[in-house]
Amino acid sequence: MFTLLVKHITNVVSLSNEEIILLTSHFKHKTLKKKQYLLEQGEVARYEYFIIKGCLKTFNVNQAGEESILSFSTENWWVGDLYSFWTGNPSSYSISALEDCELLYIDNDVLETLYLLIPKLERYFRILLKNAYVASQRRIILTINQTAEERYIDFIKRYPDLEQRIPQYMVASYLGITPEFLSKIRRKIAHKPVAVAAAE
């Protein structure tokens, strides 16, 4: 059950067997059916989740009721709202399952105390956070200076697997465009499929 998780951590920092046992003893297992929620906007986030199987979306619903998808998360990634946990403020995001999911989760307060017992764990999360931060910086640049068509081509190149698993209108929401417009982009690209390959 913990294989994927332990592998993911020890790829980044080396842990002793004792540390691995201590660490995994604090995780719990959870399954989630498609469309179920892990976190609802307005709640305070208490847990961080590691995905063994399945796919989830993190999204924000604004005052006008419009949904914006911040991210998709799949196997071998963490999901949760760091901001909410850290500040104790209600979360600005909801998280829900796009497929049936299998997760491991840990209480954020327990995690903080574990940092003291296993300092390398703090390093592991600092490094993950750094990667996530870098990726989001990249996405900002992409969003502010590329057209929707360029962003879509980037998306399917970067996440070819996700493109298969996720309905198109959600991809549109992630890209910040309407489903109608994404449909038109796809039609346009289909007529010159070379462009996608050439963009390598």
Place this chain on the structure above:
Amino acid sequence: MFTLLVKHITNVVSLSNEEIILLTSHFKHKTLKKKQYLLEQGEVARYEYFIIKGCLKTFNVNQAGEESILSFSTENWWVGDLYSFWTGNPSSYSISALEDCELLYIDNDVLETLYLLIPKLERYFRILLKNAYVASQRRIILTINQTAEERYIDFIKRYPDLEQRIPQYMVASYLGITPEFLSKIRRKIAHKPVAVAAAE
């Protein structure tokens, strides 16, 4: 010289006097004149900089030669390219001074070894990183589902001081719009200044 830096760190984690002395002994001081570069796109980032005085921009220049400003940084903030340091890859960003600057900087490799001597330092940077990540998530949501006008109003409310210090065409670049269009937004808002206050 180290007052601001030490204050900033000890606001987040408590350090002993010995730790403070050890830490500050590894920092160097640097001044930068307006328009000088701290890092050029393509270089590998070696240092993290803490800003004592002044203002800088982090930006990317794409193949077409268009500049996109990723962030502005001022007093009491860190600046540097974590991605470049972490991967050893050339940086995708340049950093340059918008005003004469006074900085403290530390070699990233030295910083990594200091983490082992002062574990709390790792916590400090993890927390900073978390805040930076959260802010960039927020900006993504803002960028994908708000119009340029809404983003501009958000910007001047969030960074009223920056608005004064930074030329308008750079604000436009940060917002991902043309300077001409920002000018038109400002004219429009000027006619109904209530909107800005009402958006509180």
Place this chain on the structure above:
DNA sequence: CGTCTATTTGAATGTACTCAAAAGCGGTGG
């Protein structure tokens, strides 16, 4: 004062959205 850079203005154009409707597609029940 002149020069250089930043900002404003306007017209024409392109990019993306809204609204309405049609077509496609996967289940479910008769």
Place this chain on the structure above:
DNA sequence: CCACCGCTTTTGAGTACATTCAAATAGACG
């Protein structure tokens, strides 16, 4: 097995948001 239902995707017309290009003003600085 087919008919129907609900949901996703596609299409098209009209509109709004944002850009480009060119030119006029305004500001900063030597």
